[in-house]
Amino acid sequence: MDSQTEKSYRSIEEVKARFAYATAADIARLKKIARIYVDSSEVEELISLSQISLFSDRKWPVDVDFFAFMAMTMKSIASTERRKSALRQHLSVVLQHGDAADLCDIADARDTPEDLASKKSAYEATMEIFRNDDLAATFIEARVLGYNKQEVMDLCGVDLTGYDTIARRVRRKLEQRAQQQEAING
Template structure:
């Protein structure tokens, strides 16, 4: 690795250390994130595949929070697995004469790649606007992972008043962003 690369990505040792020192809350967060991309029985498999992907060379940028990096890694691994599964030949259920196909079972409810790209860009832009506000960034990560208020307070190390303060800062930042977008649309 050249010196330029070393300055922009974390080492495998840093990743291994981060995994070895996961808190219970972070483990639960990773499981919740994984469950957004796969069936519940496949959550541990997706986590393992994501860890292996990083250990095999997927770069963790220095400027990216761990949970955000893992979310992107899990999404990538799950997407790759789906593409591979789609290429495999297999049996497909076809309705018999007179039977109606249930479109609720057929429709793909996952967001399109374009929607995911827009959502990711918006998320990254918003997170960049909060750069330096560690509590707000942790608050948003916990909210995105589906944490309850109590879990968020524990994860962010906040009391009731601190939680309300951070939530208000985030709402205001979102409001400023919405106003800016409306003005520049």
């Protein structure tokens, strides 16, 4: 590695110090970010996995804000975990014909890989539309994850008027995009 590359990333000592001196507000903010990507029961685990990742293989660029980098890291880890989970086969023990236990492949009610690919593609296309609008992107991610209105308002740091404004902006951009697609497809 040349010295130019080394200088563009935080050292492991800087990373450790950032976590060692994290305030209660910092931890609350990290939890809020994590809840965008995982269920409340998995928030602590996602934060821990992100920390481990920073201490082992991920490099934090000097010019990237800590919380923005943690959000990117958490999103990546959560996405990878969802992908792994979707690929796992689920077998269950089912009692049949008295006491005999058989392993049966239980039909999985989750989306098929094709469904997941389609949803991922639609999600990525939607997020691309809002790549320069962090508030709208956060709003969309929270809604996709099933957050209720109050949770979205808290996450975005807006009141009811702000929520309605973001919702209108998102709806209008998506409607515009749908009209453009319709015009292209004839």
